[in-house]
Structures are given as C-alpha cells and as structure tokens.
Amino acid sequence: MTDYIGEKQNFNGENTLDECKFTREKSEAIIQEISKVVVGQDDFIEKLVICLLTGGHVLIEGVPGLAKTLTSKVMSKVVKAAFKRVQFTPDLMPADIIGTKVFDAKKVEFYLKKGPLFTNIFLADEINRTPPKTQAALLEAMEERSISIDGETHKLEEPFMVLATQNPIEYEGTYPLPEAQVDRFLMKLLIDHIPQSVENELLKKFNTGFDSKKIDEENINTVCTYEDIKKCRKEIEKVLVKDEIINYITSITNATRNSPDLIMGASPRASISLLLTSKTYAAMQGRGYVIPEDIKELALPVLRHRILLKPEAGIDGMNNDDVIKSILSKIEVPR
Secondary structure, three states, rough: OOOOOOOOEEEOOOOOOOOOOOHHHHHHHHHOOOOOOOOOOHHHHHHHHHHHHHHHOOEEEEEOOOHHHHHHHHHHHOOOOOOOEOOOOOOOOOHHHHHEEEEEOOOOOEHHHHHHOOOOOEEEHHHOOOOOOHHHHHHHHHHOOEEOOOOEEOOOOOOOOEEEEEEOOOOOOOOOOOHHHHHHOEEEEOOOOOOHHHHHHHHHHHOOOOOOOHHOOOOOOOOHHHHHHHHHHHHEEEEEEHHHHHHHHHHHHHHHOOOOOHHHOOHHHHHHHHHHHHHHHHOOOOOOOOOOHHHHHHHHHHOOOOEEEEEHHHHHHOOOOHHHHHHHHOOOOOO
C-alpha cells in the first residue's frame, strides 16, 4: 500500500497542493477574521469552521465568560448569516423557539408568527436549563432542516447551524440532554480559560476601547457567503478517502462498543461524522485526501459526547476523552 508521504503529494505522487485551494483560502479567511475579535481560542474557532463547512451542529461546554456567544455573533457576521440567540430557561416553551399560528382578527385568518429558530445560526444558550419537551423542539430542525407547526412543514434557509452551550459546573436545576439529541451534534467542543499572556492581550484590547457589547461597530469584514460555503462543500465532497482510512475510522468506533470502560459506544452516525469532518479538515489544509492524523485530530470532539462511561471507570478518575485516547493508542494506524 502507498505511504502517506506528505501534504504536497497524493497517493499517486501527483501534486495536490491546490486541489482544495478555495476551501483552504476561505477557511483561513474566516478564522483570521474571527480571531481579530476573539483571542486565544484558535482551536475552538477552527473546529467551529469545520462544523460550518460540513453542515453540522455544535455542543459547546464551558464556564461563563469564555467568549462562546461573542464567537457565534462574530462568525455570523463573517459569513453573512442571520443570527439569533435564545436564553434557555425552565419556563421556555417549544412555541417560544419554533413559533406559532396567530389569529388575525381583521383578515379573519391565522398567520405564522415565526420563532427565533427561523435563522441561519441559532445559539441555544444553556440548553440544559430547559425541560426535555422544549429541548426536543430542536430535533426536527437539526435533523431535517425544517419545522412543523400545526401540520405544516416549513423549510429552513441554508446555512442552518445550531450552537448549543451548557455549563459544566452548575447542575442544579438542569435537564441533561437525551442521548438521541446529543448524537445529533456533529461535535462537542470543550472551551477552557486562555493563558495569562493571552488574557493580558485581551485586557489591552478592552483598555483601548474595545466593547464586546458593541460588536456591530467593530471593523469585521464579511469574507464568505453561502454561495462560497456551497463551493467549499463541493470541493470537500471530492476529497479522497482510501479504504484503509475508512477501516481505521470503523476500527475506532467499534473499539468504543467493546470497551470495558463504557456502557455505550459510538453509533454508526459517529463513524459518518468522523468521516465527513476529516474530509473537511483535509480540505481546509489544502489536501485532496484524508490521512490518519486528520482522524486523530477530530476523534475527541466527534466521539466524546457519543459514548457513555461506566460509573466504576469514573470513580477511577477516567473521563470520556481518556477512553478515546486509550483506544487511539491501541488501534493500528494505516500506512
């Protein structure tokens, strides 16, 4: 079998540096523009862009104050997408998100009052603070890209992306997301505090007049449109995935199903997600083919929310990421 011999050559030894040139340039432009405002969260931003170009949703876990909302707002401006944010609370009802039919007394007819879910980028802030009935209102939109109200189905405009956040510290009064819904998220991203040196730079920005509440006044350029995203996705579709890579992906997900540390392993949807995101990541590097390192880079965010740890493993100090890392270290890497 041919070796993976670097980014400038494909499996036939042909030059592939420009095979995904458009995707590479667009993704770099998006990341660079977001990074003008959001500092110190480079990996988080890159993974968000991967999900955007792949067409998936993101579950974000992190304590308050780490720029989750700010990043979402800035990304929507950079890609010229409509943005809506809803604070999820215990009294939030499904109609508050999807909308409802309202009677017009003058016209003597019902009309649709659209909810905030009719947008391009929807931020569900602290999604685990609302009851399961309201959480489930997102399911059809996430999976089918449509919303059903009173028997009528309404298609959502593309691009459509749900960004859901949850606080990993405060669990009192929360409603854990059901596994079926968690599995609909393409990635689960863990966002952490930035290093002190980077935080110093952040404070200098605020000291010179930056205000995250006045983001519309910042010099943020639109560097990508939906037409550009569609063009990127066409390039991504053509990214080559060898049978050995496919077998590498399924070997990893099958290992989670047989792990003695897990109650539940990753589903076939997880394998599909790992395949699609690895193609996007390869294209963002300007490569026309996937290599094992792409799979390793994305295994944690794609799989960590799709497996269920045994209580005894948790008592021993293990977490989901530890199990995935252990599996990756044992699976033979294709050469």
